[in-house]
Amino acid sequence: MALRQVFAALLPCYARRKMPGRAKKTARRWFVRGRVQGVGFRYFAQRAANQLGLTGYARNLEDGRVEVYASGTEHELSDFAARLHRGPAHAQVSGVEEQPAEIRSFGSFVIEP
Secondary structure, three states: OOHHHHHHHHOHHHHHOOOOOOOOEEEEEEEEEEEOOOOOHHHHHHHHHHHHOOEEEEEEOOOOOEEEEEEEEHHHHHHHHHHHHHOOOOOEEEEEEEEEOOOOOOOOEEEEO
16 A cells, blocks of 8 residues: 555545646636625635635626636536535525636635625
8 A cells, every 4th residue: 555545544634635746737717697796605615725725706796797717627627616506504606607717826726896
């Protein structure tokens, strides 16, 4: 058994740790429609992104949508997208448009005004 597997079995947080050079980073942008402003959607997105180790931002748009940008692995972004489709308890997501995006450098996942 490889040392990494031993650590992963003993320490679940080690299993989620990113290993350099293992998975290719990519980025996505989502535009979320519905009742998504004033219900904690950006904070929900930030918590989800932090749990998955993603960087990026969430911000309200003037037309009532929320724009979300994140960079990470395909697997992490897929999991994140599923969470965005559900949203927090008080949100009502009626649609999510997903677009590929250029990888940008963020130190964390931030909420923009």
